[in-house]
Amino acid sequence: MIELLKKHKYKIIAAVCAFAVLTCAFLAGGSLGDNAPDVVKSSTSDVAVSAENTTVSQSTNESTSPTESPTKATGKNKPEQKATAPTSTSKTKSEQSAVSNQTSKSSSSSSSTSSKPSTQNSQSSTSSKQDKYKTDPIPEGKPQPVEPQEQEIIDNTLKCTFSISCATVLDNMDKLHKSKKDIIPDDGWILKPVTVTFNEGESVFDVLKQVCKDNKIQLEFSFTPIYNSAYIEGINNLYEFDCGSLSGWTYEVNDWFPNYGCSRYEVKNGDVIEWQYTCDLGGDIGGYYSVGE
């Protein structure tokens, strides 16, 4: 027995090592997958802390306010100008920063991020407020998203108004891809507002699919797990980016552009759903930019 073990010891060691590595990888991978937003959060806060450290060190060195440090660096050569006043303030500053390190953390980090481009700001400040599918807070009075996995479809017939429009393309015919000219209707309506029936609990995406099938309108979508929603790539062969690099499909329910995907919007009785093609990231149909976040 022992001889056998000795003979095969390398094989056994190799097998154990492989198993251990795989276990570690599995555990690490699982925890990474679960806590992905936390990892992002901690990394951004690390950035904030390090930025804060640099600003604190700058302020202890010489300057009164961290944003002015580059100009102060040149002013360092002639300290006699500010020899009286700034020394005292810098001392108090250093004491303050040493004592109230914890309290200044929030303020300095916010100031450092606010001085940076807004992308950094939104990422660090909203990562705590966004839900797990990266949706910003829903405005008050608007319906909360319902995950497609949780939607219960009850067989009872409700009605809503549904329309598909690409009127914005008519103003941007020069940007439109040459081969797509024929598919644009003259009045811009791919589907004029109609009343359609749906089952309670269905999402906007379900209704769109059904309507497109009934009216023989081509539809292509891809499911995006990170937003837990379908992404509409093209309707009636009019695709995203067909009319300039800022173009694509958006949806509007009761004059509001929801800030989450169409698979997560549960349709209520009497809703007015409008699918609109934008050529300017929503600016030309009254969404996104013009609403102002």
Added chain:
Amino acid sequence: MTDAFSKLHPTVNFIFFVFVLVLSMFVMNPVCLALSLVCAFVNAVYLNGIKTVKLCLKFILPMVLLVIIITPVFNHQGVTILTYFPWENPLTLESIVYGTASAALLSSVVLWFSVFNSVITSDKLVYLFGRIIPSLSLVLSMSLRFVPKFSAQFKNVRNAQRCIGRDISDGSIVNRIKNGIRIISIMLSWSMENAIETADSMKSRGFGLKGRTAYSIYKFDRRDLIVLIILALLGISVSISAITGVIDFNYYPSIKGNLADVLSLVTFFLYGILMLIPTILNAGEGIKWKRLRSAT
């Protein structure tokens, strides 16, 4: 093998392949694709015989089937909806047609490259580019030569190792791996040594030096000039009509294109003649040979 086209000057051969390959790669008109596919197949069969059929069955046929199946699965554009996939995206007629067209394009390009390989041999390649880009042409011909040379040497080394009982089919798994690694290590050191020797010997012969003359058996004569002029005229006129959009063909969103108007018919005719130049030359040679034999 008597191939009149291969006996032309390498420059003429090379220009022919530049025109043919570029046009086959970029023109998606179905008539042009069919012409290119048929001509490539005829040329390949004439030059390589049974090998071409093997290539078709082993490599091109599976590739064609794969492309035809995969395209409609991932592409849902098109106005004619045939049915819906289980994941609820539509299956459209246009995507099937487009898949077929791209399969034809791929297989014709593969066939043209097989023709290219048997017409432009490595000595022609070195002749063409030896003076313009010497290092690249040397590397190219060396690497083209490498694979067959390596496999021949591999067989030798393996046989030698088998004689002393160290084959990769002997003993336990560990032993086999050991023997395999030994053979690979031998092959690696051999190929490195070989490459250095080749490079040294090329250097000692002064390859790539300025003002170095090279003996070549290729002479640019009147026949080459005539073929080159015809080739250039045909190629340029087809290219112009391809660029200006005479033979444009749309697959998405709906299948649409002119196949029967005069200009595109003329273009198809010229395109066909361009691709049949090797066949025409060979046929002409054959007729001449027969006439000479019957005259005596």
